[in-house]
Amino acid sequence: xxxxxxVFMILQMLPWQTASADMADAVKSPKGYGSKGxxxxxxxxxxxxxxxxxxxAVRGKEAFRGCRGCHRPDAAGVxxxxxxxxxxxxxxxxxxxxxxxxxGVRVNPKMDPFSAEHAVSTQEIxxxxxxxxxxxxxxxxxxxxxxxxAKGKALYEKGRCSDCHGRRGEGNENKAYxxxxxxxxxxxxxxxxxxxxxxxxxxxxxxxxxxxxxTHRDIEAMADYLSxxxxxRQSGAERxxx
Amino acid sequence: MRLTLHGIRGSWLxxxxxxxPGMLLSPVITLAQTVPIAERLLLCGGCHNSDGNSAIPENxxxxxxxxxxxxxxxxxxxxxxRKSPVMSxxxxxxxxxxxxxxxxxxxxxKPKPGGAVDAKLAAQGKEIYDEGIVGxxxxxxxxxxxxxxxxxxxxxRIASQHAAYVVQQLTNFKSGERANDVRAVMRAVAKRMxxxxxxxxxxxxxxxxxxxx
Numbered sequence: 389x390x391x392x393x394x395v396f397m398i399l400q401m402l403p404w405q406t407a408s409a410d411m412a413d414a415v416k417s418p419k420g421y422g423s424k425g426x427x428x429x430x431x432x433x434x435x436x437x438x439x440x441x442x443x444x445a446v447r448g449k450e451a452f453r454g455c456r457g458c459h460r461p462d463a464a465g466v467x468x469x470x471x472x473x474x475x476x477x478x479x480x481x482x483x484x485x486x487x488x489x490x491x492g493v494r495v496n497p498k499m500d501p502f503s504a505e506h507a508v509s510t511q512e513i514x515x516x517x518x519x520x521x522x523x524x525x526x527x528x529x530x531x532x533x534x535x536x537x538a539k540g541k542a543l544y545e546k547g548r549c550s551d552c553h554g555r556r557g558e559g560n561e562n563k564a565y566x567x568x569x570x571x572x573x574x575x576x577x578x579x580x581x582x583x584x585x586x587x588x589x590x591x592x593x594x595x596x597x598x599x600x601x602x603t604h605r606d607i608e609a610m611a612d613y614l615s616x617x618x619x620x621r622q623s624g625a626e627r628x629x630x
Numbered sequence: 631m632r633l634t635l636h637g638i639r640g641s642w643l644x645x646x647x648x649x650x651p652g653m654l655l656s657p658v659i660t661l662a663q664t665v666p667i668a669e670r671l672l673l674c675g676g677c678h679n680s681d682g683n684s685a686i687p688e689n690x691x692x693x694x695x696x697x698x699x700x701x702x703x704x705x706x707x708x709x710x711x712r713k714s715p716v717m718s719x720x721x722x723x724x725x726x727x728x729x730x731x732x733x734x735x736x737x738x739x740k741p742k743p744g745g746a747v748d749a750k751l752a753a754q755g756k757e758i759y760d761e762g763i764v765g766x767x768x769x770x771x772x773x774x775x776x777x778x779x780x781x782x783x784x785x786x787r788i789a790s791q792h793a794a795y796v797v798q799q800l801t802n803f804k805s806g807e808r809a810n811d812v813r814a815v816m817r818a819v820a821k822r823m824x825x826x827x828x829x830x831x832x833x834x835x836x837x838x839x840x841x842x843x
Contacts, residue, residue, distance in 0.1 A: 451781075453772070453773060453774055453782060453784070454774060454784075454813070454815065455773070456770075456773040457762055457769025457770040457771070457772070457773025457774060457819075458762065458767070458769045458770075458773070460770075461772075461773070468764070468766055470764045471764075498767040500818075501814060501815055501817075501818030502769070502815060502818070503811075504814070505812045506812065506814055507813045507815055508813075628822070
């Protein structure tokens with residue numbers, strides 16, 4: 389009996405447990421990826437509405453109050469990756485994610501009550517999105533240990549991730565592909581795991597396909613690499629100076 | 631019996647309530663009269679003190695709260711959206727027309743600073759208040775209520791509020807007994823907290839000073 393307990397404890401300490409612990413609270417979205425009729429990027433009625441509105445960064449900063457309890461007052465998230473960094477994220481991406489969380493396409497129980505209609509109005513989503521896109525990042529993001537950067541870079545390039553997310557991890561505002569450079573390591577790793585396992589409800593099918601054959605180690609390496617890229621908004625000279 | 635504390639009208643109404651319990655609500659509402667605020671304070675002040683700084687930690691301080699927030703609470707007590715064994719007895723005595731003036735009056739009163747009894751617990755509460763509890767997805771209280779507890783247009787002031795009252799309200803939000811949080815946000819947060827965390831946060835909230843003028 390004692391031996392069994394000891395073995396169990398050792399098993400718990402193995403690295404692969406990290407991934408499965410994260411996966412434990414993740415569920416497939418009944419309306420999202422893998423469900424019948426799911427089409428990535430097909431506009432929800434509310435998204436049509438938001439896109440007609442003009443966002444205002446000053447109002448957005450005020451509306452962001454309801455978000456900052458988790459994403460922190462500087463919107464840079466929590467370093468361990470529990471909550472992502474939002475500064476510099478494209479407005480289109482913020483709009484897509486918030487509206488899809490509240491529509492239940494992306495299942496996110498932690499965020500759910502705070503992104504519901506009664507907490508954030510449609511106009512406020514537009515405002516918050518504009519505010520975040522222009523928000524400065526003043527705090528270091530959570531980074532991987534740096535050991536697998538080169539491997540991560542090679543995998544990122546070989547997998548043609550940059551076709552969508554850009555060579556500098558800058559994403560694409562027009563297509564609502566997220567900027568992923570300088571995101572927290574823990575968050576990048578978790579979301580890649582979710583996408584691979586089909587439980588990030590609003591995954592792009594091509595993204596699921598692209599990441600399918602990577603091992604968990606590969607994902608860690610890419611997260612390491614991406615977390616160590618600089619904010620895509622920095623100029624080339626600033627990046628070189630680092 | 632509590633009603634007798636608040637004058638003849640109160641005790642008479644209590645008598646009505648005892649005699650015809652089925653008719654409680656309608657006669658009371660029709661009998662509620664608008665009275666000058668000084669007279670009304672005899673009623674409210676019994677529990678909340680006439681300056682809105684209640685001496686009894688179970689009863690909330692009203693001083694310095696946003697007028698709109700107080701007004702909404704009064705309306706919610708009236709229409710049953712917020713329940714309280716005490717306020718349900720009191721609110722029928724007050725004319726709805728007085729709500730605005732009462733809210734404005736208490737809103738203008740100067741809050742009295744509070745102090746923590748248990749400094750160690752308050753320190754644990756500060757941690758939760760400022761940083762949240764990442765593991766159980768409890769957001770930082772400061773996100774909405776501000777670092778100093780002064781609140782905002784959308785979220786009420788909580789600085790220097792009695793710890794016993796804060797514990798009770800968080801417990802009620804957690805159980806769903808209090809469900810008049812417009813955004814259902816407070817219920818979501820309180821559900822993620824355990825009893826010890828609630829006590830710690832309350833012990834810290836009472837020490838907050840709010841915006842210094």
